[in-house]
Amino acid sequence: KPMSVRMTNCGSLGWVTDKDGGYRYQPTHPETGRPWPAIPEALLALWNAVSSFGKPPEACLVNFYDPDAKMGLHQDRDETEFAAPVVSVSLGDQCLFRVGGVSRSDPTRSFRLSSGDVFVFGGESRLIFHGVDRIYPGTSTLLKNAGRINLTLRRVNP
Template sequence: MQPDLFADTRSRIDLGPGAVLLGGFALAEAEALIGEIPALAAVSGFRHMETRSGGRLSVAMFNCGETGWVSDRRGYRYQAIDPRTDRPWPAIPPRFLALAAGAAAQAGYPGFVPDACLVNRYDAETKLSLHQDMDERDHSAPIVSVSLGQAATFLWGGLSRSDRPRRHRVLHADVVVWGEPSRMVFHGVDSVERGTHPLTGPCRYNLTFRKAR
């Protein structure tokens, strides 16, 4: 396991070509970012989406933005309408957009303007298996992933599912950014640590920004 990453923008780990973990990058905005989540969830609430096989994703989630990622028996895709409400997803808050653009620029991707933000809520020991973000039409844009609340073990693999992943402990306000040539790297979350964070309680929130269209 990697040593703890102090909540400090001076902490930076290069994960691979075009990929970086920015320790504490979102610290100044973290409380305000978390404060936006209840209002967004009131429009499109957290839900455990269905998988192709009829199972249920363990991570609770919803989207904001012009389009949102959904999963059901029909498969994985992006769509502009929330299937639960039959209404558009809530807009990405300006504070979210500014943080995503700033982190992308810090990682070497200036001008990043996401059109989708997936808001994930992890409970203690919730896992997300290794996967690639491949449902987006635009694979030239980076992905920006913001961790808020409880610490978790982030898995960073390779371009093949069989590649052994490295484990990085991500803390509150850490941001991971990756793009070409690491855009299709397999990644996941092994576990969320038990405990109580002063801003999120026992949960970890993750904001994942993408250019999907």
């Protein structure tokens, strides 16, 4: 099923998905064959400030949520380095973010994330289920049009 979120990447690896190859990380854009752009220095500095991990991220997934977009409950488990956290940065409109436990059947709770919020999935919370239930259009003036951008920094390999 196609995702309602538009996505791209930066870093030495990008996260992609398609019918033929499934979910995976790869060093080049699947359509252009060109390498992903570098992760901006400001995001690398944020990673260093909040991750407590000795190696830099290899991937920064950039998701754009239009006002109707959602992301179902899922785990970030396509990486082989689970000791590294996933660092999530919210920009633009608020969203209703849902988190659960490490099992899909664990209870969940929801709260709003606002532009500028940083959420770190690390340690015992590294593999929790999480998702975006809805976007609240017009809750930020950061983007010219309504929507939310989420940046997730990830260390893929040990």
